[in-house]
Amino acid sequence: MANSREIQARMRSIKDTMKITNAMCMISSSKLQKARKNLKNTEPYFYTIQDALGKILDLSPDTGNEFFDLREDVPEKERKKGYIVVTADKGMAGAYNHNVIKIAENEALSDNKNMLFVVGEVGRRYFEKKNIPIDIDFKYTAQNPNMNRARIISEKIVELFKQGELDEVYIVFTRMVNSVTFNAEMKQLLPLKKTKITQNLERSNNYQQCFFEPDIDTVFEHIVPNYVAGFVYGALVESYCAEHNARMMAMQTATDAGKDMLKSLDIEYNRARQAAITQEITEVIAGAKAQKNKEE
Helix, strand or coil, X not given: CCCXXXXXXXXXXXXHHHHHHHHHHHHHHHHHHHHHHHHHHHHHHHHHHHHHHHHHHHHCCCCCHHHHCCCCCCCHHHCCEEEEEECCCCCCCCCHHHHHHHHHHHHHCCCCCCEXXXXXXXXXXXXXXXXXXXCCCCCECXXXXXXXXXXXXXXXXXXXXXXXXXXXXXXXEEEECCCCCXXXXXXXXXXXXXXXXXXXXXXXXXXXXXXXXXXXXXXXXXXXXXXXXXXXXXXXXXXXXXXXXXXXXXXXXXXXXXXXXXXXXXXXXXXXXXXXXXXXXXXXXXXXXXXXXXXX
16 A cells, blocks of 8 residues: 555645646637637528529539539549548547548548648648658648638639549548537538539529629639638538537546546545554554563
8 A cells, every 4th residue: 555645646646637637628618619609600601602602503504514523534443532631739639539530541541642631730640650641731720710721721622623633522520419429520522512502592583683794604613612611611610619529528537537536545545544543553552562561
């Protein structure tokens, strides 16, 4: 059994660690609420963009064919796929990073023609350590996702798709189901799917009277990057929310585990102290008895 000083030192160490885990839990809670608010505030804008694309397709079904091109003439073995992988910048978030990396690793390594774009320091370090090639210029932090970053990412992948350097583009991120559950998912960004854009379209006769300058194809081509940027931004924010939600749960679990350890150590400390007191009493009695025998 450890002595009382060793147990007290362990208890102080655990209390100091609990202060850190509790602080991290509160910080993640604050950042989570802010990110959710930002996502909620921007959702109407992207719903309007999707509605506009749907109405343009309703007026001119052949518009923007290059964005819906499935490139069926390209054999499966020769198709070039790009994967945007959204991870965190640090760990201590349970299985959050592992789940995303696992999906990306299984998909991206299936063919050496695939391109990997990684958001977040954890993902970059992991793939670099595994000697898995990633786009070295695609260095974005996972912290504080914003619309400007989403637009830059979307413009880059749209350009690669239009140039034929990529035949398919996917994004691997973590979607929040509720405040407790979050799942790592992979969604296709390009080519676009007409059914997905037009499924929630609200038809309006007034829209038939709209004019597009300089022409409908040009307007559509300028809106698509914003539509893709909306999806990317949503994925970045959802991943950011899921990250902090996972970190909150991990830090809360660590704090609770620390409390349980303190209870066990407190019992052990009392036992050690009682054992020490008993030993001291025994030594005093033994000494007194030895002294009495000596006097006799």
